[in-house]
Amino acid sequence: MRGALAGAMAVMLMAAGRMAFAADPVDDFGIPHVRFINDQIASAWSEAGLTPAKEATESEWCRRVHLDLIGRIPSVDELQAFVADKSPTKKADLVGRLLGDDYEDEYARHWTDVWTTVLIGRDVTNERVNRPGMRQYLRRAFSKNIPYDRFMEELVTATGANANRKDVDGFNGATNFLSGKMEEMGVENGVQATAKTAQIFLGTQVQCTQCHNHPFNKGKQNQFWELNAFFRQTRSLRRRDGTNDVQWVELIDEDFAGEGRNPEEAELYYELRNGLMKVAYPVFIDGTEVSKSGYLPATMADGTAYGVNRRKELAALIKTSPLFPAAIVNRMWGHFLGYGFTKPVDDFGDHNPPSHPELLDGLASRFREQSLDLKELARWIVLSQPYALSSRMTKANERDDPSLGEKPKFSHFYLRQLQAEQLYESLLTATQADKTARSEDAAKKKDAWMSQFVIAFGTDEGDDATTFNGSIPQALMMFNGDMIKEATSTGKGGFLDTVASSPMPNKAKIETLYLAALARKPAESEVTAANRMLAARRGDAIGALQDIWWAVLNSNEFIMNR
Numbered sequence: 001m002r003g004a005l006a007g008a009m010a011v012m013l014m015a016a017g018r019m020a021f022a023a024d025p026v027d028d029f030g031i032p033h034v035r036f037i038n039d040q041i042a043s044a045w046s047e048a049g050l051t052p053a054k055e056a057t058e059s060e061w062c063r064r065v066h067l068d069l070i071g072r073i074p075s076v077d078e079l080q081a082f083v084a085d086k087s088p089t090k091k092a093d094l095v096g097r098l099l100g101d102d103y104e105d106e107y108a109r110h111w112t113d114v115w116t117t118v119l120i121g122r123d124v125t126n127e128r129v130n131r132p133g134m135r136q137y138l139r140r141a142f143s144k145n146i147p148y149d150r151f152m153e154e155l156v157t158a159t160g161a162n163a164n165r166k167d168v169d170g171f172n173g174a175t176n177f178l179s180g181k182m183e184e185m186g187v188e189n190g191v192q193a194t195a196k197t198a199q200i201f202l203g204t205q206v207q208c209t210q211c212h213n214h215p216f217n218k219g220k221q222n223q224f225w226e227l228n229a230f231f232r233q234t235r236s237l238r239r240r241d242g243t244n245d246v247q248w249v250e251l252i253d254e255d256f257a258g259e260g261r262n263p264e265e266a267e268l269y270y271e272l273r274n275g276l277m278k279v280a281y282p283v284f285i286d287g288t289e290v291s292k293s294g295y296l297p298a299t300m301a302d303g304t305a306y307g308v309n310r311r312k313e314l315a316a317l318i319k320t321s322p323l324f325p326a327a328i329v330n331r332m333w334g335h336f337l338g339y340g341f342t343k344p345v346d347d348f349g350d351h352n353p354p355s356h357p358e359l360l361d362g363l364a365s366r367f368r369e370q371s372l373d374l375k376e377l378a379r380w381i382v383l384s385q386p387y388a389l390s391s392r393m394t395k396a397n398e399r400d401d402p403s404l405g406e407k408p409k410f411s412h413f414y415l416r417q418l419q420a421e422q423l424y425e426s427l428l429t430a431t432q433a434d435k436t437a438r439s440e441d442a443a444k445k446k447d448a449w450m451s452q453f454v455i456a457f458g459t460d461e462g463d464d465a466t467t468f469n470g471s472i473p474q475a476l477m478m479f480n481g482d483m484i485k486e487a488t489s490t491g492k493g494g495f496l497d498t499v500a501s502s503p504m505p506n507k508a509k510i511e512t513l514y515l516a517a518l519a520r521k522p523a524e525s526e527v528t529a530a531n532r533m534l535a536a537r538r539g540d541a542i543g544a545l546q547d548i549w550w551a552v553l554n555s556n557e558f559i560m561n562r
Helices: 004-014 032-048 058-070 076-084 090-098 101-120 131-144 148-156 173-179 191-202 221-231 310-320 323-337 357-369 374-382 420-430 442-451 472-478 482-487 495-500 506-518 524-536 541-553
Strands: 234-240 246-253 268-271 277-280 454-456 464-466
Touching: 032 357, 032 374, 058 076, 058 090, 058 101, 058 374, 076 506, 090 101, 090 374, 101 131, 101 173, 101 191, 101 420, 131 148, 131 173, 148 173, 148 191, 148 310, 148 323, 173 234, 173 246, 191 221, 191 310, 191 323, 221 268, 221 277, 221 310, 310 323, 323 357, 323 374, 357 374, 420 442, 495 506, 495 541, 506 524, 506 541, 524 541
Parallel strands: none
Antiparallel strands: 234 246, 268 277, 454 464
């Protein structure tokens, strides 16, 4: 803990005012899909009698878009270059750079973090999941920006080994999506795979119908087991070493004889609440049936083809479903705006109507027309008017508060806490530790740090959560390795030493710290408090700057996406 003056300054920072708002006119940057978003959102404001907030400052928007697109705050140089840019297309230009080749690695790293959590959670104890293998696949997918339908298909139909080992052939990192959700044997094979595939790629929660009809929506028990039937040709084989520890998992497809031992019509059975047994065959959620055969595709001696690969059929049906593009649009909107059009984002249905149905459907159709390009979808959203608004509520839009249960109207930017991964990367950037930290074992260090906060619930869906509460003292205490210790110390060549030993006047040094952490210059009251700290240190400039730095990093403002 730093001195009392530093603590007082941290408290003051929590209530500090921000820079004056920019008053730029609404701009769609010549992109029709951005204009469509703006028009739909403006219409909803008008109907609700809401006046949107003013535009966020340029520095606020710059910090926001760096966090959301590449998972970290901007460096001082990146921030100052953006603010100094006088081009009327500077926002579109910055988004283009962040989505382009110059930031390809950081973009892929960030979205690998996001989708690793979506696909396999944060729990590192599941022996059937190889996180490095999952991450390797995702890094490749996001570096290449593969179309979203191909991304889904590769995950849903994957076979092979889930770990990249010298002694293992057939590595396919995409298998990790299902390798931890399938049992080697057992009647309920693929229960987790069924639930998560429907949630992630169709925005539909079917897990509640595993044992009974859904009490609030149209979901029926038979629909769960008919969807589950698509996974019955799949097995997740644990490969062990001499100590019987699982070293890797092989995901394979094989003929399914059916629980009645008739592979021509390979059925499965499920039990109703009254004890009656029912039969299920593969039927998609829209009622589309596929072959009942449990045989994989093969050709008879006379050239006659028979059999079906059920997972490939499932992927083809997901591709053509209108829920498929809508589900990812909803998820991406929630990522960038804090709330999706439904809450939660993966629970479509009559029981949970979207807040902006025309906008959701329109973006979904445009996304499909755009070849399901995730970068383009991200571009439309971050260049839209609702994304550019200030997070400050006014009397004219204070009713727009989804935290109170209201449907979001997006009349102001919704404050939200950084994800733990964003905080990790932002601390690296703010302290310039990223210059040495992003090595081959960086992901392992991050996983080790994250693992301290993860709780596995042990549910049928493999749910987990994080106990990370976002406080910087907690984060700094938990950080592993000497890298952060050096970055936040006053050692020779470190960040604080570089700032303190520069020829800049004290005010400029203080500004540098604020820009590095908060993407803004300090208010006059904050400069006054910092100067008091310098005076109290009686000439120990680096010690005073260390106090100021500690206070800035401990402020609520640093841990918020605002």
